[in-house]
Amino acid sequence: MGEGGDYIAFVWAAYVTAFAILGGLTVSSVFKNRKLKKQEKE
Amino acid sequence: MNLLVATLTRDMRLGLRRKSQIMMAPIFFMMIVVLFPLALGPDPVVMKLAAPGLLVVAALLAALLPLDTLFRDDCDDGSLDLLMLSGSPVSFYVFGKVSAYWLLTSLPLLIVAPVMMLVLNMPISMAIPVFLALFPVTWLLNLIGAAGAALALGTRPGSVLLALLLIPFYIPVLIFGAAALDLTRNGVNAGAPFILLWALLALTLPIVPLVTAAILRGLRE
Amino acid sequence: MNAVFANIFTLANPTRFRRVARPLLWMTAVTAVCLFVWGLYLALFASPVDYLQQESVRIMYVHVPAAWLSLMAYSSLAMAALSFLIWRHTLAGLYIRAVAPVGAAFTATCLISGSIWGYPTWGAWWVWDARLTSMLVLLFLYAGIIALADAFDNREKGMKAAAWLSLVGVINLPIIKFSVDWWNTLHQPASISSFSKIAEPALHSSMLTPLLVMAGAYLCLFIVLAIVRTENEMMVRRAENNRVRGSVNG
Secondary structure, three states: OOOHHHHHHHHHHHHHHHHHHHHHHHHHHHHHHHHHHHHHHO | OHHHHHHHHHHHHHHHHOHHHHHHHHHHHHHHHHHHHHHHOOOHHHHHHHHHHHHHHHHHHHHHHHHHHOOHHHHHOOHHHHHHHOOOOHHHHHHHHHHHHHHHHHHHHHHHHHHHHHHOOOOHHHHHHHHHHHHHHHHHHHHHHHHHHHHOOOOOOOOOHHHHHHHHHHHHHHHHHHHHHHHHHHOOOOHHHHHHHHHHHHHHHHHHHHHHHHHHHHOOO | OHHHHHHHHOOOOHHHHHHHHHHHHHHHHHHHHHHHHHHHHHHHHHOOOEOOOEHHHHHHHHHHHHHHHHHHHHHHHHHHHHHHHHHOOHHHHHHHHHHHHHHHHHHHHHHHHHHHHHHHHHOOOOOOOHHHHHHHHHHHHHHHHHHHHHOOOOHHHHHHHHHHHHHHHHHHHHHHHHHHHHHHHHHOOHHHHHHHHHHOOOOOHHHHHHHHHHHHHHHHHHHHHHHHHHHHHHHHHHHHHHHHHHHHHO
16 A cells, blocks of 8 residues: 555644644734733733 | 616616627627637537536626626615615615626627537537526526625725635536536436526525625615 | 724623633633643554555544534634624624634645645545535635625624625535535546545544544634634724724824
8 A cells, every 4th residue: 555654744744734724823813912912001 | 666677677778878888798708618629729529528517617707707896886876875775675676686787798698608509519409408507507696696796895896806705606506507518418317407506596586685685784884 | 983882882891801701711722732732642643543544544633623613613603693793792793803714724724634635545636525625615705704804994894794794605505515515426436436435434432532632622722713813803993993083082
């Protein structure tokens, strides 16, 4: 069927992309939250 | 009912006044159809395969392009607001608008379709199935398009927003329409997609004008 | 002036929102982290490999929960739309603006991970499989909602338009799903449909548990994102109202 090694690269790619998308969204949302809160205090 | 007829005749008169406008939709349809043999090569076998879907896609794009202007003129000169304030049934107005739009853009398209069939190497025996498929398809596209036009009414004109909004809703119509013609061409029993198309039309005909009217009212300033 | 009154009387009191949302946010965030750690351990190490697909079956654990969440997010948009249009809860309108991109992100994750899963499994980066195609259309629906909400100069009008679109879209979802399924059986050669069956064996509990844990983690992440982003929308709206008020008074 093919070496398990090849497939592991795909698994990595999938997990990294998923976490990049979702993690990126989370981080940017939280940063915007902090920025807006700081602006409100002014 | 009077409102429907009045809107219909008024829009027809306005549309017919500028003859070049009427010719635009069928010519656009023809141009799209011609693009594909140019792109894919003149092999009649390829064209035979692609023709059913191509007709429906071309009809979709031709219906989509001028849709933005459906309500815009009435909105800009204030007559839409007057209409909504007057308490008249806005859904009849919507249906009148869509009917005029269909008569001005889709009917010429249906008339031109047989010529396009020959260009695409489709047998002329398919003319009636093509009509039976494109009739509900164009009506569905215009009805659903009216709801989309109502949603996008306050936005900047000339952007692709309306197309972006409408394409997911057009996809089932596209699938059933293209399948209807494809199955007919293959000689397989094509009853299901035709029935689905006409059933969808029967469903959307009363409902979509009401929904569009609600959207118009809801989004009024 | 109307916007200011609407803000005070119809919007859930911002202090109250913060008081309820803050602890919920922290609880959910902590739960999310725990579930992700446990889920990743199960998915990457403690679950078996598939006989045919070897390791690449592990991609299922990020792909399938993403699909579930993207559908769940869309349903929540539709419910918020109802709440906004019928009962005029401004918070619901803000929720739609906030969550549409989240749903789109889950859909994109589903599509990309599905594509990456597809290559070793079926030999192609994209197959016109019924489920993937439906997800693609869902992505377009999300894109439409996001674009529409931003296309108006008046934010309130944008929220209303996006709400209407969400509502109409949710009614159309079953129609789209049915038509894509039908289209798929019409056109797909038998080989690909049998591959689809390979991709979804009856799930043994050793595979079901990681799937459910990851799904739980995704759900907690969704809640965290929804709360944070709705709060962002609330603050942006308040800032805009203050700007308007300031320019009127000043």
